[in-house]
Amino acid sequence: MTLYSVIGAGVAGLSVATELAERGAQVQVFDPAGPPGPHGCSWWAGGMLAPWCEYENAEEPVLRFGQEAIGWWSKRTRVTKAGTLVVANKRDLPDMRRFARRTEGFTEVGREKVAALEPDLHGFGQGLFFEEEAHLDPRKALQDLYRGLVDRGVIFHKKIAPSGLENAIDCRGLSAREYLYDLRGVKGEMLIIRAPDVEITRPVRLLHPRIPLYIVPRGDGVYMLGATSIESEDSSRITARSMLELLSAAYALNPAFGEAEVLEIGVDLRPAFPDNLPRIRRLGRTIYANGLYRHGYLLAPALAKGVADLALHNIHSEMVDEDRA
Template identity: 60%
Template structure:
């Protein structure tokens, strides 16, 4: 039996990877021939930061996110294990205290330790938090590597569903699946990519702010990804002037050299989310829906993929699966 997966974003590729690694025959259907800006996961930060995300997320995000780091390393080999540095301006020191209280896995660092971790930030910050067990990856590289490895295993990719209709399909179309999942909503995230050779960072840096927290993820060669907003909207492809201004202002506060950076790219997309911001598996006859990764696409897609494969093989109802099919 061939299992057909609809959608080749991070969810579809993760499920295909898990199933094919277990020896199942898999085919993917996506209207686009390769990963690209049409996919929500293309615009992700790629931070594998379960401890940091726990500050505002439910417990499963931390638990499954920790396992995701090894999954991505095993299936792509492109994970950087350099941790996460969390900082705040002096006037916002209370934000750092709150963040520390709501998360674990961190070490308090002073100005000297910050300078040792990130020399270009030396002398600019006097206190922060370092999460040594977190990691990050380049989403675009990771998606392309998953697809490359799947093709090498003989997994077929189709632009349109071929005949005949398979006995079982998995719907991983993201927000496009609202035609079947009416409780799915969009949460827009906006980001930009800068080139700033004057700044060198070895790991993601989060700058806490009461209004718009910033994260900066190094991509190498003086290129950085800045993001990201969380706006209750399904409007895609539009970066607002206000968000652009706030992201750039926060980057300038992190290091003034970002004020002279070259803006290479801006992007926005709507993340699919359910009301509680946790993913779901739903079985309806011959179709298994996998959706609702919210802002945790790279953290939670391995767990959802594993649960989907376990369900198909054993019939069990895993943690993220609705008990009653609709």
């Protein structure tokens, strides 16, 4: 049986390894950092499976492929299907109307419905409710994929993959930039806070004149705040402006967030190609799967299926970059 070597144990690598193993392939995974953890940008994601919301500022494949992600992840980890609520302060309602024009799959809701969906939101008279969207806990999802692979007999090597591997699949993100010259890093910043006096049950996006911000519940009064996307490759620290925006967004949703405890601050670089869509390229004996940008959990399933189709059956999906492969 052919042995496939997946390089990288982030969301891309684990999803690819899962898809291959579930189709009966023999798989091994190399990552010098070991099992999933804070060393990977996948660890710091929001975990929103929100293809319709993301479509507001993304290309059509994000919407189409993203809709497949909810079912894919639901078979492998816990997915909460509670939808997404988009709100805006009164002065920013033009931003909400613009958001609505650029996407689909939502219902316009008024003050009573907003309050019924999220009683702990304060002062929002209008919103957009994307009922079919979902979310997951990224860290649990990574760990569930890892455990599922181990249970299938996949061997994880805590070391750099040796050169010259046959049937190698490189999912290393920015570390593969020496071969993927058009790959760039996009900085993402996030906070994890604990606010036991606030109960929000689904992802909420607060539209902002400069950048939309979101809050995702993780359970037990813990929330992830994020959505900063900065064209910078400095991952050493969070900016003061981003910290203020994230905390101000939470306070605008409910002043009780002002008493929240900051548990973690995360900064990392997301790999992205010029059009912010993922690519599959075959260069020599290696397949490269990369460029998930800010859509890691949303597009990893489609990326994994495309890699498996190419590796196992030489079927070229839409994500295969024919011009460079």
